[in-house]
């Protein structure tokens with residue numbers, strides 16, 4: 001029944017509004033527990049053990065899950081105070097993640113119910129939160145069409161031009177400005193893949209808008225966080241009593257407004273005959289067939305932009321950290337680049353095949369310090385049994401990417417940064433390594449764009465510069481430590497880029513001038 005038809009003869013008292021859901025929560029948790037106990041779920045700490053532990057410790061989730069997996073096995077079941085009896089399975093080994101999320105992807109590719117972010121904020125239009133069904137199929141078709149390995153090559157000319165502009169900026173600006181310039185280049189490519197427009201300048205309002213969007217998503221993609229996730233009946237309360245929706249409503253309206261503005265600029269460039277093949281242009285082509293409103297086209301098309309900037313930037317920060325802490329890896333990479341490219345020209349995508357160490361280094365960055373240590377939660381759409389363990393339909397299934405990348409059989413001394421792990425290793429797991437990007441049918445569709453961007457940035461920076469700590473007498477060994485899993489930035493060490501030779505200056509200046517002309521081929525987004 002639509003919300004606005006529901007009429008209350010008397011508004012429920014505030015006491016009931018609070019007490020009823022609370023009673024419901026307890027009853028639901030108990031009932032779920034009793035029902036599930038009849039079948040052997042994957043093992044895991046008891047509800048009370050978890051609750052008690054949560055009270056005493058603020059250990060990060062990926063570490064906690066990894067520790068429990070050492071006691072209970074690679075597939076653990078957790079039901080905690082956050083999940084309120086909702087069954088949550090955590091996969092901590094590559095085998096379990098591959099067996100379930102990839103080989104049985106037909107039933108492990110949904111997302112958990114998320115009322116606040118998916119239903120309220122994004123009105124069901126946010127692709128990365130889409131549950132199994134027709135909308136998800138359409139979203140993935142759109143993503144694959146615009147970002148599969150072949151389609152991603154069409155973004156290389158822009159990635160190439162942006163990175164040449166960036167190189168010139170990095171040569172000219174002071175170290176405290178590096179972050180702004182690197183982020184602008186990454187915003188530009190991700191935004192182009194979404195709306196067919198580059199970003200030539202990042203205004204503070206734009207950066208602030210993006211920061212809020214990211215924060216909202218990070219804080220609200222934890223399934224089962226809110227009461228209303230478990231009791232959607234609360235959505236039938238009259239709007240003023242729905243205390244949980246204000247911030248989500250507001251965030252949703254701001255994003256919709258902004259992305260509609262982006263879409264209207266896409267329509268202009270499409271009408272001029274450019275930007276074909278980017279996400280919004282394709283979504284517009286399918287608009288009638290998919291019965292998308294303009295708002296749905298606008299928000300669906302935002303996916304590469306909202307998911308693709310800070311993840312890639314975070315990997316870039318890991319690169320800087322790795323080069324500071326492992327200067328031998330930096331020297332090795334530089335000598336390979338010099339041997340394959342020489343000192344007379346910038347490296348380019350043409351050099352990809354002749355730079356195996358760089359390709360391995362990029363894989364190792366994501367392995368050493370994955371930007372999304374728990375990925376995005378999957379959910380099951382049918383009951384399943386795995387190695388004698390029952391996994392009910394509707395379970396949240398989390399791949400603990402952090403634990404998988406710390407597997408000592410596959411990655412001896414996992415805290416060490418060692419690109420060599422990925423060189424001449426015929427094991428298909430290493431050859432096609434993509435754990436950093438998630439699993440199965442929900443694997444990150446932007447992985448090729450991310451890898452291309454990292455390749456061209458990293459290779460060019462190492463060709464041109466030494467990455468050096470700002471601290472006098474910096475001792476890398478003193479700074480090495482077991483890395484904490486994360487959902488965002490790494491703790492960065494202040495660094496500077498020192499030209500490796502004077503001869504790079506005229507080459508970079510010249511390439512910068514050429515890139516200025518090249519980027520005129522793309523229309524820029526105008527932030528109003």
Ligand code: HEM
Nearest residue numbers: 128303304307308311312375376437438439442444446450
């Ligand atoms: C190094 C950079 C990146 C990392 C580490 C990364 C990682 C991830 C992970 C772990 C997921 C969840 C996968 C799963 O559910 O199993 C994901 C989803 C996604 N990523 Fe990325 N990503 C990166 C860059 C990008 C880029 C550059 C784009 C687009 C230009 C992008 C677009 C997306 C989208 C649209 C989704 C949602 C897919 C879905 O729900 O079906 N990502 N990413």
